[in-house]
Amino acid sequence: MIAHIGDRIVVExxxxxxxxxxxxxxxxxxxxxxxxxxxxxxxxxxTTLIFPGAEARVEPAAQP
Structure with missing residues (x-):
């Protein structure tokens, strides 16, 4: 899993x-x-530190 600052993390x-x-x-x-x-x-x-598992996904930040 790769994320960038501003991306959303969704945890089901x-x-x-x-x-x-x-x-x-x-x-x-x-x-x-x-x-x-x-x-x-x-x-x-x-604000927390997260080590995302299989139940998490990254949604890219909206581009301006």
Whole structure:
């Protein structure tokens, strides 16, 4: 998985009742875009470090 600053990370719930989480990549640990990523979550505004698994996908940032 490769991401860039500004891309969206979408994490699907893995259990019944789990909500989908969407966040914005705010920082990269590696210049080539490999995880982990610093993500600001849209639902609560918190920023966390994420090592995305199979339930996650990257959506590229909209081009201006």
């Amino acid at each position: 719930g893995t259990h019944l009742g789990d909500a989908r989480r969407v966040g914005i990549v705010t920082a990269l640990a590696h210049e080539d875009g490999r995880p982990p990523y610093r993500v600001r979550w849209l639902d609560d505004g918190r």
